[in-house]
Amino acid sequence: MSKKRATLIDVAKLSGLSTGTVSRVLNGHPSVSDEARKKVEDAIKKLNYVPLSTARSLAKGVSNVIMLSMIEENPILPSTWRYELPVIQGIYDCLRDTPYNLQVGIGFVEEAQKSKFFENLLKDKYIDGLLILGSWPIDHRSLIYLEERNIPYVLIGCRSSVPTRAEVNFDNHGAVVEVIEYLVQLGHTKFALIGGLKEQLHMVDRAKGFRDALLARDLKVYPNLIKFGDYQIDSGYRLMLELLEEDPRPTAIICGNDLMAAGAIKAIHDKGYKIPSDFSVVGFDDSEISKVVDPPLTTIKAPTFEMGNLAVEKLCSMIQQKDMELEEIAILPCELIIRSSTGECNQKN
């Protein structure tokens, strides 16, 4: 029943021209007469002809496919992929202007930390380049596989134990430094960190930024005020309760994401304190949550869309000039969004 699809040969026959000419029309080659072009286009329309991309790929020696590999946490947490989505939109936004198709592969964190990750992921796939989107360390032996096969790739939001060709990330470290700077201006001196998953790369960098910023200001880093949870609201709540019992008691709390900040705020309110008069709280992500909590959350917004854009740009130029040597690492700045959960420090020293 399903009538066979028309081939280029059918078009050639119907138009009375050769396959070469038809192909030239298809590829916008200049040396084709208007007359011939017209005939071919008519035949194409008449036959409903669409070129077969696999045949074209084979002949041209390119796949025109870029693969996006996403690293998923397992079990899936509600917070999974909050930050990844706008990155994808940025990727596709940039890809629209290229001949590349986007193929998606999803792997789990545990796999990504083993050596055969990309070998397995790319089985039976023919791609021109690879975007690697995740928040966890990538096994460098997996990357060797890509190097051997000369597959250009760009890491987004993650890195490996060894330096890689190209990375795009947002500035976790700088973002925390900036927010502490801001809070110091408001008179705060005792800072706490309610982190997310401790090993996750973004968190590692932010914890480092936290320490560095305090040290740079000659402020004390209290180890008992640095705690890690799991990005869920409950752990934010629980850790904040713990912090309220610590000595010294912090006046400014920086959280791993908006959800944990929401938990922290809840804990503070439950204990009868006020925000921001008693405590300043900062989130991360600028998610919708930041507008929902009371008071609205001061938070940090990562340039996710731009990251996606930039990653594609880089990858495309790597594909073009295969022998690109330079290791380029782009770290995009975040934006501090000030709302009402932060304010002057009212606690006298």
Place this chain on the structure above:
Amino acid sequence: MSKKRATLIDVAKLSGLSTGTVSRVLNGHPSVSDEARKKVEDAIKKLNYVPLSTARSLAKGVSNVIMLSMIEENPILPSTWRYELPVIQGIYDCLRDTPYNLQVGIGFVEEAQKSKFFENLLKDKYIDGLLILGSWPIDHRSLIYLEERNIPYVLIGCRSSVPTRAEVNFDNHGAVVEVIEYLVQLGHTKFALIGGLKEQLHMVDRAKGFRDALLARDLKVYPNLIKFGDYQIDSGYRLMLELLEEDPRPTAIICGNDLMAAGAIKAIHDKGYKIPSDFSVVGFDDSEISKVVDPPLTTIKAPTFEMGNLAVEKLCSMIQQKDMELEEIAILPCELIIRSSTGECNQKN
């Protein structure tokens, strides 16, 4: 510099066998001696050989690609793609067990409502099947293009003006009926709807469910208590303020998503009322927001992951048996998640 990739012929030469035998090994054909198989496998390993999928596709006459086309709202709202993400996870979860690769294409709502949508989206693409994920009507002329080309497709969360081959959706209508049932048990009789975008399909169905449920209970439908916004917190806030001025004043408010519910709650609190003693509020999505607001939100959870799974299953069976006639529409039930934003109606009639 980039050493050429090995081909099947290289493998054949190195192993001292013919291309036919190598191909048989690659495809797990039974009639290959263990000895030959071993030789081939060694050669493959030695050469780092990976078959070229485009060549394979061409020879086999299949693409092994399934395309997921997502419909994006423009301009991009913060709420865009909240519901789509777990669907994708469900899709991929199912796709892991198949030979299909997932390719993604993103279009905008306005495009999807024009006739050449899929023609443009599929330009230069060779796919075995198509998943269409969106919340807006699809132009049926676009679908004709798919029928003509005999491309199996499944609609997820959307539909066209004419019936289609296969659809997967969640039960918007039933979910609202269920929640009204529940609220009626609690003594409520005056219901309001704070809807999202009025033309969006999910919203259309829920608005219908709202009316149907009330009529079925012989309750009055007050047109002035049915309002539509844009899924953002501000519109939830504003519409709730309006509702507080209406006559009659509702006691139970059903919102288009959790974010609008959060806005509504804010408005209620700002006017000095209490939840759930004065008003019951229901959200939709079971997003993280529902746990963040105070009080925690009673809300409706759609079976998104399952939808993705089911859609792939359907599509695969359509691809297998090309001539599948049946128009199957699967409507999966939602789950009512009761938290503290709903309670007994305290207003005497």
Place this chain on the structure above:
DNA sequence: CGATTACATGTTATCGGTTACACAATATAA
């Protein structure tokens, strides 16, 4: 033991395009 089968393997046409090359017709230069 010769005939029949079953199995392992080699050979080659084929999938649907692209493109280097050849060649003719026309345009430009000398």
Place this chain on the structure above:
DNA sequence: TTATATTGTGTAACCGATAACATGTAATCG
């Protein structure tokens, strides 16, 4: 005018696999 580019088109080799078919060898049978 003849020589030289320029332009448009056809021909066929080629991209890297698959699979139908042919062939040769060993196992099974009456």
